[in-house]
Amino acid sequence: xxxxxxxxxxxxxxxxxxxxxxxxxxxxxxxxxxxxxxxxxxxxxxxxxxxxxxxxxxxxxxxxxxxxxxxxxxxxxxxxxxxxxxxxxxxxxxxxxxxxxxxxxxxxxxxxxxxxxxxxxxxxxxxxxxxxxxxxxxxxxxxxxxxxxxxxxxxxxxxxxxxxxxxxxxxxxxxxxxxxxxxxxxxxxxxxxxxxxxxxxxxxxxxxxxxxxxxxxxxxxxxxxxxxxxxxxxxxxxxxxxxxxxxxxxxxxxxxxxxxxxxxxxxxxxxxxxxxxxxxxxxxxxxxxxxxxxxxxxxxxxxxxxxxxxxxxxxxxxxxxxxxxxxxxxxxxxxxxxxxxxxxxxxxxxxxx
Amino acid sequence: xxxxxxxxxxxxxxxxxxxxxxxxxxxxxxxxxxxxxxxxxxxxxxxxxxxxxxxxxxxxxxxxxxxxxxxxxxxxxxxxxxxxxxxxxxxxxxxxxxxxxxxxxxxxxxxxxxxxxxxxxxxxxxxxxxxxxxxxxxxxxxxxxxxxxxxxxxxxxxxxxxxxxxxxxxxxxxxxxxxxxxxxxxxxxxxxxxxxxxxxxxxxxxxxxxxxxxxxxxxxxxxxxxxxxxxxxxxxxxxxxxxxxxxxxxxxxxxxxxxxxxxxxxxxxxxxxxxxxxxxxxxxxxxxxxxxxxxxxxxxxxxxxxxxxxxxxxxxxxxxxxxxxxxxxxxxxxxxxxxxxxxxxxxxxxxxx
Numbered sequence: 001x002x003x004x005x006x007x008x009x010x011x012x013x014x015x016x017x018x019x020x021x022x023x024x025x026x027x028x029x030x031x032x033x034x035x036x037x038x039x040x041x042x043x044x045x046x047x048x049x050x051x052x053x054x055x056x057x058x059x060x061x062x063x064x065x066x067x068x069x070x071x072x073x074x075x076x077x078x079x080x081x082x083x084x085x086x087x088x089x090x091x092x093x094x095x096x097x098x099x100x101x102x103x104x105x106x107x108x109x110x111x112x113x114x115x116x117x118x119x120x121x122x123x124x125x126x127x128x129x130x131x132x133x134x135x136x137x138x139x140x141x142x143x144x145x146x147x148x149x150x151x152x153x154x155x156x157x158x159x160x161x162x163x164x165x166x167x168x169x170x171x172x173x174x175x176x177x178x179x180x181x182x183x184x185x186x187x188x189x190x191x192x193x194x195x196x197x198x199x200x201x202x203x204x205x206x207x208x209x210x211x212x213x214x215x216x217x218x219x220x221x222x223x224x225x226x227x228x229x230x231x232x233x234x235x236x237x238x239x240x241x242x243x244x245x246x247x248x249x250x251x252x253x254x255x256x257x258x259x260x261x262x263x264x265x266x267x268x269x270x271x272x273x274x275x276x277x278x279x280x281x282x283x284x285x286x287x288x289x290x291x292x293x294x295x296x297x298x299x300x301x302x303x304x305x306x307x308x309x310x311x312x313x314x315x316x317x318x319x320x321x322x323x324x325x326x327x328x329x330x331x332x333x334x335x336x337x338x339x340x341x342x343x344x345x346x347x348x349x350x351x352x353x
Numbered sequence: 354x355x356x357x358x359x360x361x362x363x364x365x366x367x368x369x370x371x372x373x374x375x376x377x378x379x380x381x382x383x384x385x386x387x388x389x390x391x392x393x394x395x396x397x398x399x400x401x402x403x404x405x406x407x408x409x410x411x412x413x414x415x416x417x418x419x420x421x422x423x424x425x426x427x428x429x430x431x432x433x434x435x436x437x438x439x440x441x442x443x444x445x446x447x448x449x450x451x452x453x454x455x456x457x458x459x460x461x462x463x464x465x466x467x468x469x470x471x472x473x474x475x476x477x478x479x480x481x482x483x484x485x486x487x488x489x490x491x492x493x494x495x496x497x498x499x500x501x502x503x504x505x506x507x508x509x510x511x512x513x514x515x516x517x518x519x520x521x522x523x524x525x526x527x528x529x530x531x532x533x534x535x536x537x538x539x540x541x542x543x544x545x546x547x548x549x550x551x552x553x554x555x556x557x558x559x560x561x562x563x564x565x566x567x568x569x570x571x572x573x574x575x576x577x578x579x580x581x582x583x584x585x586x587x588x589x590x591x592x593x594x595x596x597x598x599x600x601x602x603x604x605x606x607x608x609x610x611x612x613x614x615x616x617x618x619x620x621x622x623x624x625x626x627x628x629x630x631x632x633x634x635x636x637x638x639x640x641x642x643x644x645x646x647x648x649x650x651x652x653x654x655x656x657x658x659x660x661x662x663x664x665x666x667x668x669x670x671x672x673x674x675x676x677x678x679x680x681x682x683x684x685x686x687x688x689x690x691x692x693x694x695x696x697x698x699x700x701x702x703x704x705x706x
Binding site for chain 1: 516569571604625626630647652656660663685
């Protein structure tokens with residue numbers, strides 16, 4: 001493997017000194033880029049793109065050619081695991097993900113198998129190996145997975161949801177079954193992320209997109225507990241370096257203290273929490289990643305720059321901050337505005353280091 | 354006006370002693386009730402129902418005939434104000450509210466008028482007067498409005514939204530214009546709620562459904578500041594009693610301390626915050642209303658009862674708690690389960706008083 005030239009991301013995630021605050025953007029490879037839309041149209045469906053290692057590598061690289069980003073993130077979908085479990089993932093145009101075979105009863109939970117990552121999800125591992133070759137050590141590659149709770153919301157509901165009636169029905173009505181499903185999913189995530197690390201992911205992030213719809217007690221029992229189990233079982237060192245683990249619960253601002261005790265290295269924070277407050281809550285236990293409102297990219301480059309300055313100031317002095325959006329970049333954003341954000345982070349952050 | 358027989362709600366909102374914890378449910382008059390669906394089908398459209406004082410009164414009363422609730426809440430929609438401003442509210446089947454004339458530029462903001470409640474929204478005041486006659490002093494009637502920020506999200510987006518690109522574009526790009534729109538909307542809310550109080554509303558609630566999509570600083574500047582302005586200008590006494598004001602920001606758990614300083618009497622709390630933690634944050638400044646996950650109503654009456662017990666225990670001893678769901682009741686809930694919840698609150702709460 002090529003020597004890593006820019007290791008700011010890995011250093012910041014481990015709270016080691018850096019020259020400037022590293023920056024990447026959730027969903028940085030995506031629809032807001034015309035070159036992405038072109039590759040996507042060549043690939044066929046969204047899942048065809050995810051399952052084609054060469055094209056997945058291509059779209060992963062696209063934002064790095066435009067912006068001086070400090071990390072690449074694997075282009076993939078969080079629902080690859082349930083798809084490999086046989087649920088039959090498909091995307092209804094304009095409706096988001098759906099499953100042909102949702103998991104809504106005991107028999108369905110019991111019949112679920114834990115996929116073997118190299119055989120059942122080999123296309124992801126092949127994409128990672130291709131991206132690492134292509135990156136040539138320029139920046140680190142982040143691998144990722146959905147959290148067990150978040151994967152389970154789609155697996156049980158069979159689609160995106162607003163109120164989560166089916167999975168909450170299961171959680172409140174059959175907590176034993178809910179735990180069985182989550183345990184199986186967590187086991188699959190451990191294998192999947194460890195395979196990503198073996199294939200070349202230099203940091204991994206667990207996206208808990210829907211943990212924030214739970215009560216504090218339910219969050220701890222049904223989401224955080226399983227993320228913690230994963231963190232404990234992950235490969236934490238590879239290629240002679242620590243592999244940092246980032247947990248991100250959208251809407252999890254009230255639970256940062258509990259999340260920081262999971263054994264992870266860093267927490268993603270959305271924009272509803274001030275980084276200064278978050279830092280007080282987690283102390284020097286973990287790094288923080290975030291947290292500008294992605295809608296800021298609808299305003300002017302000058303306004304974006306000012307808002308970047310505010311986020312940098314809210315984190316304050318010292319390492320342990322990875323600049324990011326508080327959620328994925330929206331598909332109708334002007335790419336030049338994303339560039340303004342990335343440049344502003346690099347230009348305005350040296351004073352904090 | 355008839356003497357109020359059951360004043361638990363008003364007492365609890367003012368943290369005065371009560372015998373049992375009062376309970377009502379957000380959207381208690383609604384689609385989960387077959388009698389509501391019948392009245393609705395007679396009325397025509399949803400807005401036809403809202404605009405017909407007699408039928409609005411009828412559906413307001415329906416849940417009180419089924420359940421021993423401690424309050425009635427006006428049946429109406431939060432978007433009556435922008436409709437009266439001339440935006441042309443309509444409901445596309447299965448798609449939620451929409452406006453024919455969204456407010457997306459300076460000219461549109463400047464041309465907005467502040468509606469006169471008795472002339473432009475007289476159907477709401479007539480409904481309140483009818484409901485008070487019908488209630489005969491059995492329980493108090495709660496009036497309500499959307500918060501300026503929440504109303505503005507619909508007014509600017511022109512519909513429901515997931516990411517709020519248009520209003521956030523305005524907020525970040527033209528904060529001056531955003532403030533003009535919010536100031537006008539706040540003035541309309543003040544007139545509207547004061548007219549509701551004059552017509553007979555014995556408590557009022559401000560629903561800030563979308564304040565939770567903001568950063569802490571933006572929440573304070575663009576949502577809380579305007580709710581505070583409203584609180585300051587509301588009639589706080591009528592018919593010889595204090596008229597309590599409840600603020601509810603969905604997803605506002607991180608901001609309860611700031612909200613409690615607004616001058617309101619009570620805060621609505623969703624289920625993502627533990628009431629014990631909320632109580633620590635607000636001290637004895639305000640009462641708390643909430644906060645069971647509405648999805649609990651998908652589980653069995655026994656499970657509902659156990660969950661009610663947990664919420665009562667989380668608030669603990671003493672007055673100042675109004676039991677409620679953390680958000681509106683879902684339309685596919687079994688009404689018998691709602692009954693189980695209401696009864697459980699009354700049966701399990703005396704030990705805390």
